[in-house]
Each structure stands twice: as structure tokens, then as C-alpha cells.
Amino acid sequence: MPGDDPESAIESYSVELRFRDGPTERIEAPAGETILDAAEEEGISLPFGCLTGACGTCTARLLEGDLDHKRPPRALKERHREAGYVLPCIALARSPCVLDVGAEVQSDLVSNPWK
Amino acid sequence: MSDARPGGDPVDRTDEHDHTGHGGPGYTTPQAAIEQSEPEKVAYVMGLYVGTDVDAPDFMGVVDVDPSSETYSEIVDRVEMPNRGDELHHFGWNACSSSCHMDGLERQHLIVPGQRSSRIHVIDTADRRNPEIENVIEPEEVFEHDLSAPHTVHCIPNGEILISMLGDEDGDLPGGFLALDENFEIDGRWEPPGEIEMNYDFWYQPRHNVMISSEWAAPRTYYPGFDLEDVEADNYGQRLHVWDWEAGTVEQTLDLGEEGLIPLETRFLHSPESTHGYVGAALSSNVFHFYDAGTEYRADPVIDVEAREHDDWDMPVPGLVTDLLVSMDDRYLFFSNWLHGDVRMYDISDPSNPRLADQLWAGGNFGPSHPIEGEREVVGGPQMLQLSLDGERLYWTTSLFSSWDNQFYPDEAEKGSVMLKADVDPRRGTMSLDEDFLVDFGDLPAGPARGHEIRWPDGDCTSDVWQ
Ligand code: FES
Secondary structure, three states: OOOOOHHHHHOEEEEEEEEOOOOEEEEEEEOOOEHHHHHHHOOOOOOOOOOOOOOOOOOEEEEEOOEEEOOOOOOOOHHHHHOOEEOOOOEEEOOOEEEEEOHHHHHHOOOOOOO | OOOOOOOOOOOOOOOOOOOOOOOOOOOOOHHHHHHHOOOOOEEEEEEEOOOOOOOOOOEEEEEEOOOOOOOOOOEEEEEEOOOOOOOEOOOEEOOOHHHOOOOOOOOOEEEEEEOOOOOEEEEEOOOOOOOEEEEEEOHHHHHOOOOEEEEEEEEOOOOOEEEEEEEOOOOOOOOEEEEEOOOOOEEEEOOOOOOOOOOOOEEEEHHHOEEEEOOOEOHHHHOOOOOHHHHHOOOEOOEEEEEEOOOOEEEEEEEOHHHHOOEEEEEEOOOOOOOEEEEEEOOOOEEEEEEEOOOOEEEEEEEEOOOEOOOOOOOOEOOOEEEEEEOOOOOEEEEEEOOOOEEEEEEOOOOOOOEEEEEEEOOOOOOOOOOOOOOOOOOOOOOOEEEOOOOOEEEEEOOOOHHHHHHHOOOHHHHOOEEEEEEEEOOOOEEEEOOOOOEEOOOOOOOOOEEEEEEOOOOOOOOOOOO
16 A cells, blocks of 8 residues: 555655667656556556566666665576666666666577577 | 356266267367368467567467468457567467367367466457457466466366466476366366476376376576576476376476476377377477386487587587477377478387478578568578378467577567468378468567467367377
8 A cells, every 4th residue: 555655655766768779768666666667657668578577578777776676586697687687577766767678688688508 | 158068067988988979179089180170261379579669468360371261371360468468378278179078068268378477368269260358367366376487278178277387476496287167267276286396388198197297497597588507507397297197196207318408399199099209308409209118108319400500600509399299190290490490290100210201491590581482581490380180281480489589589579470381291291381371470560570379270289189
């Protein structure tokens, strides 16, 4: 319920979504709402699949700012997390953020291992 | 909503399966399916937008495969899913020939899971060219059973439906099986929890009270893409599980070893008497023959696809045997080498010694990029296969899985998949590409789509099981 969590009732952060090969959008992300939901509410479609942090379809890269994952980001390996990859379907903004987004970002995670 | 009409009580099953009084779905025997089926007129094909910038839900395409129709080889209808992000993948019927004794039951509803979303759709195909979504099971209802990532759908002969589930609610291991009742609602978990860790495909042979399931990996492992690190960490499967079909318990586990990495599609022969079958080990690019050796099941590699050197690759390119099927007459095994770009046809009249009968190249890393002159480029390799019941027409699509496509055929996201067809001569054991048939998934109103599994309204070589 809104209001149960004082933080989510009060805080919201400006999040810049930089689509690769596309426009840059700015949204307000309430602290208790995932970046994906906040974008969706403002009519901005980000890619997604499982919505549970398992699949990586929503993968984005955090360029600036701070965010938390509300459940373990299982789709990301240590090396991905270290490189700044995040999962907007379970990510909560903790400060103003800038994110590299769009369907292509997911394909950064793995490449053809034999080529 | 149930397809079991009043009066649809199952007749008593005896060991001598009684084919008299057959009033249920399907055909009484595999040979009856060959003799009595009409050539397919429409195909149902999974179409995907997940993981691309096309802002549209995945869909089930209705493809016109009737050569006498004006819209031959066109997608004549698209049943859009209610949500984006599903990754439609495999799907199956509410009933098949295994329920041919169930008077009043019909093969009318398709169960269409979202591999990534864990949402399960039920589509009514009463109007074959204009199917409609009838029911949706939301992911939360699935997660309640600590399962996710629905994959293969087979009906159970009593009107129920069984779905292999590859993960727990977090997309981790273990997976399991979810049963739906005849009203297409969740009945619960089919097996006692803890029987298996990894799951993928399964096939059952009821006369022998056996089911065999295979292994991909945890969803969190394969969803984001293929990472060699996961192979080294043993995060990918290499085992087959032999189940007591009635009890729902694993009786035997076969470790296929290094030669059997990522065993995917699992097919018993169609004859209800047979205890032979095949599984394709995708990563090792081997086909295994499994069989009842008397007191236990065994599995031996019988076809080894050699990796091939390619100028643009640092390592030899594996074939990647991603799909295989057995013809209704149990005479031929067909499989796809998704990375090489060929479809192969093997004579399996001696099941432990398959003999290469024919091979056809279309797309992939070694086949022609324009297999049909004057037609669009094919950017993937042959992948999901489907064969007509009479064994004379083989169709395939080119997408494997959105994130894996992005690694191995990155252009498929922008150009879309194709569906192709070969005419098969089962008498002579030959295939030839039908140059008049190409379904272009790249040319759709919302944008280019991927194409995956294919099914016919009257059953097919990868659904039908006999009691
Ligand atoms: S949608 Fe699957 S990890 Fe975000």
C-alpha cells in the first residue's frame, strides 16, 4: 500500500533513459516502484520478459546514479554487475540515474564464444 | 470450456488397447493417421517480438499451407497475446491420439506457454483460420507451485495436460511438471518435488508405462544467452530421466557424458509397441538412440555431426542439433543443424544404425543465404521442424531462442525469420526444397518477427502418442 513505506511515499528520482540508437527519455521513478513500471506508466516501453530478475531481457546499463535490486538479479553474472549492468524489472532508483536502455543492451551480456 | 463433453468417460483400458468404438480425437494407429489425414491446410506457428524494440506482444501466426489457396505461404491471421514479453516457444494440444478412446473429447485447444513470462494461454481453434484466446493462466498462479519457464506441452490420456517446467519460481533449479485439468486450470504439481533438477522436453509411451525427460539448464542460466563459463561450471544438462509414467517417479537416470551435452528434443517412435527413441544433444551435436535393453534403458550416440572449420570463426562450428522428429511411419528421423544450416533425413529401419538418406542446405553458416533464387535472404539455419502426417512435406522455421539468436544470428532480430518447406519422397528417401514456399516473418505490420514451433490442426509427428 502506498504510504506504508514512508520512503516510497516521499521520494522519487529523475531517471534518464538513453535508448541506444534512439531518443533519450526522462521519467520520474518513485523509490518504491521498479524503473520498468515507472517507465511503463509514462508510456515508455522498455523490453522485458520474466519480470523476476531471471531472464535478462530487460538488461540496461547504469551510467550514473545509484539503484537497488529488490530481489537477486539472477540473470546477471558477477562480471556483468561489475560492469554496471542492471535489471530494470526489479530495480529501484536510489538517486537520480542515467541508464543505457533498449533491446540491444541484453546482447552485451554474451557473445558468440566461438567466433 | 472443457473439451470433454458429457458422455466422455474413458472406456476401460485393457492391455489390448481396444480401437473399436473410437470416438475421441486423433487416429486409432499411426498408420491410420497416415491413411486418413488430409494434407494440412493451415499451420499454427509461434511468432515472437520479445527482446526486440518492436513494441508488440508475441503472437500465434496462422499460416496458409494450402497450395490451391490464393494466400498460400502467407500469414493469414495473428492471434496476439494479451501481454508483451512472453517468448512463445513450444506449445501443444489439449488432446491427441492418446485420448482416441475418450468419446466426445476433441483436439481443439492449444496450450501456448510464455517461456520467459511463465504465462500460459489457452487458444480455441474451433474456427481454424481465426483462433481465439479463451483463457489465460497468469504467472503468479504458476509461481505458487514454485515452478516457472513452461516448455513442452503433452496431453495425458484422461483429458489432463502436462507441461514441463524448467525452473522454480525464481528461475533457478529445480524444475518439474505442472498439470492442468480438463478445464485448463492448474491442477498442481504432477510429480513429487525433488525427482529432478533440470528439465526440458519429455515424451511418454503409455503401453510401456514409461516417460523420458531431458535437460537444458536453469532458466537463469539459458535465458540471458549461451555462456561457455556455464558449460565449464556444469550448469548445462547431460542426462535423461526415465520415469514410471503412472507413478510420476524417476526410475533411472542416464548420464550421456561429454558427448551428450544439452539433450533437448526427445521422441519415442510412434508405434505404441516401440521402446526406441531419439534425443538430440544440441551442444555436442550428437543424436542418441535410447531403448529398453530388458532390465534398464540405455542410450548410445548413433549420429555424430562433425564440427566444421569456417573462415570467420576461431573455432570449428558445431552443427547444433536443436530439433529432431520421427516420421509417423517410424521409418525416418529428421533433424536440423541450426549453426551449419542443413536438415538431414536418416533411415531408421534399423534403429541403432541410422543411415543418412538425404541432406538439404538452406541458410545457416554453410548453406546458401538465398536458398530460393529471387527470394529474401535467410539469416538463420533450419531449426524447429514439423512433418506432415503422411510424411511428404517437411517444414521448418529458423529461430532458436531470442537471446541465443542474438549471439549466433544477430541479423534475425532485424530481418525476421522464415518458414521453409521441403517435399519429401518417403519411398525414395529424398528431400527437395519447395521453391514456391517461403513465409516471410520479416514482413509483418508491427515489424520483423521470429518464428518458432509449428503445429497442424489435426495432429502432427511431434504431438501424437498412442496407448
Ligand atoms: S524481465 Fe527478466 S530479468 Fe528483467
